[in-house]
Amino acid sequence: MVSVLVQQSMRYFVTAAKGTEGVLRDELREIGVRVLRADRGGVHFDGPPVTAWRVCLESRIGVRVYEVLCEGEVRDGNELYTLARDLPWERWLSPRHTLAVGASARDGFTSHTQFLSQRCKDAVVDRIRDRAGSRPSVDLRDPDLRLFLHLQRNHATLYRDLSGDSLHRRGYRTHSTEAPLKETLAAALLRLSGWDRRVALTDPMCGSGTIALEADQWARDMAPGLDRGFGFERHLDHGDVAAHTLGELRRELRGRVRDEGPVIFASDIDPRALAAAHENARNARSMVRFEEADVRLMTPRAFDGAVVTNPPYGERLDGGLAFYRVMARRLAAMAGHTLTVLAGSPEIEQALEGEQALRSVARPHQVFNGPIECRVLRYRVPNRLHGDDPVVPTDDHSDERAR
Ligand SMILES: C[S@@+](CC[C@H](N)C(=O)[O-])C[C@H]1O[C@@H](n2cnc3c(N)ncnc32)[C@H](O)[C@@H]1O
Numbered sequence: 297m298v299s300v301l302v303q304q305s306m307r308y309f310v311t312a313a314k315g316t317e318g319v320l321r322d323e324l325r326e327i328g329v330r331v332l333r334a335d336r337g338g339v340h341f342d343g344p345p346v347t348a349w350r351v352c353l354e355s356r357i358g359v360r361v362y363e364v365l366c367e368g369e370v371r372d373g374n375e376l377y378t379l380a381r382d383l384p385w386e387r388w389l390s391p392r393h394t395l396a397v398g399a400s401a402r403d404g405f406t407s408h409t410q411f412l413s414q415r416c417k418d419a420v421v422d423r424i425r426d427r428a429g430s431r432p433s434v435d436l437r438d439p440d441l442r443l444f445l446h447l448q449r450n451h452a453t454l455y456r457d458l459s460g461d462s463l464h465r466r467g468y469r470t471h472s473t474e475a476p477l478k479e480t481l482a483a484a485l486l487r488l489s490g491w492d493r494r495v496a497l498t499d500p501m502c503g504s505g506t507i508a509l510e511a512d513q514w515a516r517d518m519a520p521g522l523d524r525g526f527g528f529e530r531h532l533d534h535g536d537v538a539a540h541t542l543g544e545l546r547r548e549l550r551g552r553v554r555d556e557g558p559v560i561f562a563s564d565i566d567p568r569a570l571a572a573a574h575e576n577a578r579n580a581r582s583m584v585r586f587e588e589a590d591v592r593l594m595t596p597r598a599f600d601g602a603v604v605t606n607p608p609y610g611e612r613l614d615g616g617l618a619f620y621r622v623m624a625r626r627l628a629a630m631a632g633h634t635l636t637v638l639a640g641s642p643e644i645e646q647a648l649e650g651e652q653a654l655r656s657v658a659r660p661h662q663v664f665n666g667p668i669e670c671r672v673l674r675y676r677v678p679n680r681l682h683g684d685d686p687v688v689p690t691d692d693h694s695d696e697r698a699r
Pocket of ligand 1: 474475478506592607608609
C-alpha cells in the first residue's frame with residue numbers, strides 16, 4: 297500500500313477529447329478519485345497530490361492533468377499580474393528551471409491570449425528574480441514547468457500542468473500509419489463499447505494497432521503511464537519523499553499487471569500498417585494476434601466477442617459507400633458479437649443501418665477525433681444458434697455533462 301503524503305487537498309481538472317468526458321468520469325471513479333463534476337472538455341476532481349499522480353499513471357482517457365494554483369476576478373492585465381505574482385512560485389521552480397505559459401480566453405476583458413500568457417510569465421519571473429537574484433528562462437518546447445491560464449468572462453484560473461507530455465503518449469507507439477487514433481480516444485471507445493474485458497476482441501481495420509493494444513493493456517490491468525515520466529517530477533516541490541511515494545505507487549501498479557488476458561485479434565489490409573502495429577506491440581509487451589486480412593472477407597472466429605473498429609474515411613478511401621456496404625455485410629455476419637464503430641463519415645452509418653441483422657443497442661454518441669466530428673455506433677449481432685436473442689442495453693453516455 298502506498299504511504300500517504302500528508303499534504304493539503306488540491307483541486308484538479310483532467311482534460312479529455314470532447315464527447316469522452318462521461319467515460320472519463322466513470323474511469324476516474326473506478327480509480328478511486330473523488331470526482332466533483334464532468335464539464336465541457338474534462339472532469340474536475342480534488343484530493344491530495346498522490347491522487348493526481350495516480351490519475352497521471354492510471355487514466356487511459358485523460359489527456360492532461362492540471363492542478364488549480366489560484367483563481368480570481370481580474371479586470372485588466374495589471375490585476376492578472378498581481379494575482380499571479382502573489383503565488384509562491386519559489387515552491388515550484390528556481391532560476392535554473394524553464395517555464396512556458398499557455399492561455400485561453402472567453403468573453404473576458406481581452407481575447408489576446410499571447411498577452412495573457414506574457415503577463416503571467418512576467419509575474420513568475422519577476423517574483424523569482426526578486427527573491428533569487430536571477431530569473432528562470434522560457435522554453436516553449438520542453439519546459440520544466442508548464443502553466444495554463446484560462447480567462448472566462450473576467451474570472452481567471454491559473455493551472456500547473458502535472459502531466460508534462462500529453463498522456464496519450466504512453467511510449468509504445470513509435471510507429472504509425474495514416475490517421476492513427478490517439479491512445480486516449482481508443483481507450484474511450486473501448487469503454488463506450490461496453491466490452492467486459494473477458495470475451496475475444498477484434499479490430500479488423502487496425503492500422504497501427506491502437507485499439508487492440510489499448511484493449512490488451514486495459515484487460516491485463518497494465519497502467520498506461522508505467523513506462524513514462526510526468527511533468528510534476530520536474531517541479532521543485534517533488535522532493536525525495538514525493539519521489540519515494542511515487543516509486544511505491546509505480547511498484548503497486550506493476551504488481552497488478554496480469555500475464556494472461558483475453559484473445560485479441562487485429563488485422564489490416566495494408567502490410568505497412570501491420571509492420572507498424574507489430575513494432576508497437578513489441579514495445580507494449582503485448583500479446584495481440586496480428587494478421588494481414590481484408591475486412592470484406594472477414595468471418596467470425598468465436599461464438600461471441602466484441603468488434604471495435606475505426607474504418608477508413610475521407611480522401612484516402614477508394615469506393616466510399618460501396619466499400620462500406622460490403623464491410624457492413626461482413627460485420628453483420630459476426631453472430632454473437634457486439635459491434636462498436638467509430639464512424640468518421642455519415643456513409644458508414646448509412647451502410648450499417650442498412651443491415652437488418654444489426655440491432656442498435658445505444659444511441660449514436662458524438663465524439664471528436666481532434667477536429668473531426670465522429671459518431672460511435674453500437675450494435676449487437678444476434679447469435680443465430682440461440683435464435684433472435686434480446687437486445688442487451690449498454691450504458692448510455694450521450695448526456696455527458698449532465699451528471
Ligand atoms: C482510420 S485507419 C485505422 C487507424 C487505427 N485505428 C490506428 O489507430 O492506427 C483505417 C485502416 O483501415 C485499413 N483498411 C482499409 N481498407 C481495408 C480493408 N479492405 N480491409 C482491412 N483494412 C482496411 C487501412 O489500411 C487503415 O489502416
